[in-house]
Amino acid sequence: MRIFKSRAAGAIVTALAVALIATGCSSERDKEGDSGGAKDTFVFGGPGDPGSLDPALASDGETFRVTRQAFEALLKHEPGGSELAPALAEKWSGNDAGTVWTFNLRKDVTFHDGEKFNAAAVCANYDYWFNWTGTYQSSAVSYYWQTVMGGFAKNEDPETPKANYKSCTAKDDSTAVIEVNEPSANLPGGFSLQALAIHSPKALKEYAKQDATAKGDAITYPKYSQVAGTVAGTGPYKVSEWNKGNKEVSLERFDDYWGTKAKIKNLVFRTIDTEDGRRQALQAGDIDGYDLVAPADVKTLESDGFQVPTRDVFNIFYVGMSQEKNAALKKPEVRQAIAHAIDRENLVKTQLPEGGVAATQFMPDTVAGYSDKVKTYPFDTAKAKSLLKGADESALKVEFCYPTEVTRPYMPAPQDMFELMKADLEKAGITVTPKPMKWAPDYLDATEAGGCELHMLGWTGDFNDGYNFIGTWFAEYDKQWGFKDKGVFDAMKAASIETDPAKRTELYKTANETIMAYLPGVPISSSPPAIAFADDVNPPKVSPLTQENFAETSFK
Structure with missing residues (x-):
């Protein structure tokens, strides 16, 4: 699953988030139930706002984290x-x-x-x-x-x-x-x-x-998807309020649920868009858990008695290239130069938690269909410069979009990761114009529409099949990438229609090799994201797909 405002705006939002936490903006955290004062509200800190209360209109994990409890x-x-x-x-x-x-x-x-x-x-x-x-x-x-x-x-x-x-x-x-x-x-x-x-x-x-409705790349979503009251699913919780001012979505237990009832009456998802802000809110007791723990915070939290389980690796982080947006990117040598210019190993070492790995293709090695025979593009600044010169693009200029006000399982610190890659590209002689954008909906919509020459995104698998990774982007023409290559599309088509799982896995390997020879973008890394809970919480089972079911959660 994936998702696509200025830095100054981000700073204002961050300041507001910290101020709200400090003043205890949500009284729901302190509500008491009928069982001798037991807490009846679980508050979870997420790194980004949901985009919609209707999951059919979404493609991002923060929306699905909320809607999964209700639908x-x-x-x-x-x-x-x-x-x-x-x-x-x-x-x-x-x-x-x-x-x-x-x-x-x-x-x-x-x-x-x-x-x-x-x-x-x-x-x-x-x-x-x-x-x-x-x-x-x-x-x-x-x-x-x-x-x-x-x-x-x-x-x-x-x-x-x-x-x-x-x-x-x-x-x-x-x-x-x-x-x-x-x-x-x-x-x-x-x-x-x-x-x-x-x-x-x-x-x-x-x-x-x-x-x-749409105006350019900007999408205006229907009112029912932005205000609680209309959407109705069958899940253990139902949506009761979306307080956008406090950046909170509230859900309440659905007592007519067909299965095991939720153990906690109220569930609140609160957006706290900085890693430090989420950690501090947990330490202060303002929230009961949060996602995407900064690698440096794991040992600190554990030593303080918090629970910090780590999910298995099931994601990919990449730099996408829009060939329709910048004609220079149509040249294979230019795409190869960008790939050679980025120091993936340094990014993994400095930005990802223990267990993070540099990527060679658009799926992690935990998914069947991963190939050991793909063409690779090791870090080599001199080679990047040579390729650009050979393509008559030694003065290449690119606009590079990156998201603000969010962290993702594959992308724990977007701006830091962007700055590292920007510096790498500039060492190779590429002029980079930064374009920071609010995550939802601005960044998601613009990237989906092919509105960024370069962009950084990623994917956490929705289900365990290689097509859910490479088929997501390369089965046919996609505005995000803006290319048409028969070899890539034919390889994906063959894998898609093969009903024998063993044969399909071999076709995925072939497809990975074809994709990396063409090089539509640069796969960067895979990361094992951590999630944190207070010591008085019985947490849900953590999911490699980040599909936690909070109805399983209870207080000790």
């Missing part, structure tokens, strides 16, 4: 792991061709607005997404739908991918059948995505009354 998809992942498990579907199966998927659904499931869950509700959701029009067809808005299911009933842009979704049929109340036109390596994993979580049909009717 459920047909499938999910086992707690603490990456294997698919039942969610709203108790059982599922695919035909031999990989084009027909049958889901045996749970009974007696209720949406937050009182509507009943059934197969008709499943189909209402898939058909609603398939029939999106206008700005909803922008890849910045419907990113995951397009990644998994292709385009729409009527594509309005010739660059929108061909629709792969065919139909959804409610065979009976408890059986939904989803058909696609061609087999895809994104299935069945895609059925576990938050972006394809199931909403109440009653809520969908309200959603349909509002439109997303």
Whole structure:
């Protein structure tokens, strides 16, 4: 999963966040329940704001961290792991061709607005997404739908991918059948995505009354997705408030939940956009946990009695290049020069926690399909200069976008990492113009639309299949990269439609080798992100996919 304001604005927001923490801006932290004064509110500090209360409109981890507590998809992942498990579907199966998927659904499931869950509700959701029009067809808005299911009933842009979704049929109340036109390596994993979580049909009717709009790269999301009250899922929590002034989203336990009820009544996600701010808030007792612990803080927190589990590596950090935005990037020698100019080992050593590794391709070595035979581009400033001179681009100038007010599992300190890479590029003779941008929605929208010549982004896997990494970017033309290379696309197509897992893994290796020979961008590193909890918390199982279920959380 991924996501795309000025430094001065960031400083103001940071100052406000610290001031709010110091003055105890949220009284919810101190609420008491009915059990002898036991705490009934768990406050978690996140590094960035969510972009939407509707996960179908999102592609970022901070949105999904919140919505995952309120919305459920047909499938999910086992707690603490990456294997698919039942969610709203108790059982599922695919035909031999990989084009027909049958889901045996749970009974007696209720949406937050009182509507009943059934197969008709499943189909209402898939058909609603398939029939999106206008700005909803922008890849910045419907990113995951397009990644998994292709385009729409009527594509309005010739660059929108061909629709792969065919139909959804409610065979009976408890059986939904989803058909696609061609087999895809994104299935069945895609059925576990938050972006394809199931909403109440009653809520969908309200959603349909509002439109997303766009002006240039800027997206205005529909009001229902920005204010609590309309969205309705089936999860153990329901959204009760989004206080944007205090940078908080509040959820309350859904007592009619079909499964094990949440152990804590209230759940609050508070944005604290600096590592120091989150650590200090935990140490002061203002929050009960936070994500993306700075590597230097792990031992300090542990020695103070806090719990700091580390997730397994399941992400990739990269520098993307937009060939449509800067024509010089169309030259292979220029892309190779940029790759040779960046000192990945130094970045890993100075910026990542123990266990971080330099990357050679666009997936971590923990994913099947990783190849030991890819072309590599070791750090070599002299070679970078030579390549630029040979391409008649020795005076190369690039605009380099980077995000502010956020940290990510693969990118614990964005500005520090940017400054290191900027210095590396400038040593090779490349003139870099920095372009800091607010993470959500500015950076995400601009990057998705190919609005940055160079940018830094990453990806934490959504499910355990190589296509979820390399297929995410390189299956077809993508505005983020702005290139069209038949060799890359053909390699990805072959892997996508292969239904034999062993053969598909070998095709992923071939695809990785093809991609790194073409070099659309520079894979930089993979990192094991840490998460912290207070000593009085029984934390949820930590997930390599960062898919923690906070309904598992309780106070000791």
